[in-house]
Amino acid sequence: MSSPAAHVVPWEIIEHCVDSCSEDYSTLKQWALTCHALLPRTRTALFRHVRIRTRLSLSRFVGSISTKPELAMLVLQLSIIPACSDALYAPFMSFSRLFRRLRAMSLGVDPTLSTPPYAASFLRYDAVISVEIAKVAFRDHSDFVKLLWTFPHVRTLRLGAITFTNQPTPVETARLRDRSVRKDRIPSQLKTVEVQASGLFPLELMEALGFNLEQKSMRIVKTAGL
Structure with missing residues (x-):
């Protein structure tokens, strides 16, 4: 995510992609592991609706x-x-x-x-x-x-x-x-x-x-x- 190509995609779009995966816990975890800067966003999506x-x-x-x-x-x-x-x-x-x-x-x-x-x-x-x-x-x-x-x-x-x-x-x-x-x-x-x-x-x-x-x-x- 730190490569120059990463800056081609606006950050708002990346955050929107994270939000769209709110029901896909596996994908959200991968987002969190891929980019440390996305950890707060992925946590918000992961814990928004907790199912036990x-x-x-x-x-x-x-x-x-x-x-x-x-x-x-x-x-x-x-x-x-x-x-x-x-x-x-x-x-x-x-x-x-x-x-x-x-x-x-x-x-x-x-x-x-x-x-x-x-x-x-x-x-x-x-x-x-x-x-x-x-x-x-x-x-x-x-x-x-x-x-x-x-x-x-x-x-x-x-x-x-x-x-x-x-x-x-x-x-x-x-x-x-x-x-x-x-x-x-x-x-x-x-x-x-x-x-x-x-x-x-x-x-x-x-x-x-x-x-x-x-x-x-x-x-x-x-x-x-x-």
């Missing part, structure tokens, strides 16, 4: 943000969807304060289970405005609500194929609702709820827990599947 599907990809991601916390600032979208039925241990959730630019999350696992109890109260993603939760088996309603609490400014919520191992009594549900209302943890900016047609229970649960799904500004969308 295996334990190996999870381990690599945790290792990256542990050694270089500034990389978390590059993540705009994070998808944690296991490629198999094995649950993924997601300890990086306790690093939520680092993801200040994260705007969207797609979850196929309940990551709050991996959060140490002492860190649970600090688990917040203030910048996230879009959340998708699908094919997740929660232990009980409390785990579901705690996960929603971590996204205080969510505007769009997509729910699909959610199940619960334990069904609470009406008294337990009432207590959980009181906690949500009393602590003002119900997302006030939630505008759109998209739920799988065969899984209406999440809507009923949200209403029971204090979510006002009847307000005029709320948009409920029922789909065939997520």
Whole structure:
């Protein structure tokens, strides 16, 4: 890249080529190895949308943000969807304060289970405005609500194929609702709820827990599947 021929191509075009490879991680890595000056650009493209599907990809991601916390600032979208039925241990959730630019999350696992109890109260993603939760088996309603609490400014919520191992009594549900209302943890900016047609229970649960799904500004969308 340091040869005279390299200067024939405008730098803006080279950067555009890097951006166009945002979904091709192998090519982006080659760009980074080819020219040190392109490392910041390739990192931005590599970490813009992080997809975690295996334990190996999870381990690599945790290792990256542990050694270089500034990389978390590059993540705009994070998808944690296991490629198999094995649950993924997601300890990086306790690093939520680092993801200040994260705007969207797609979850196929309940990551709050991996959060140490002492860190649970600090688990917040203030910048996230879009959340998708699908094919997740929660232990009980409390785990579901705690996960929603971590996204205080969510505007769009997509729910699909959610199940619960334990069904609470009406008294337990009432207590959980009181906690949500009393602590003002119900997302006030939630505008759109998209739920799988065969899984209406999440809507009923949200209403029971204090979510006002009847307000005029709320948009409920029922789909065939997520």
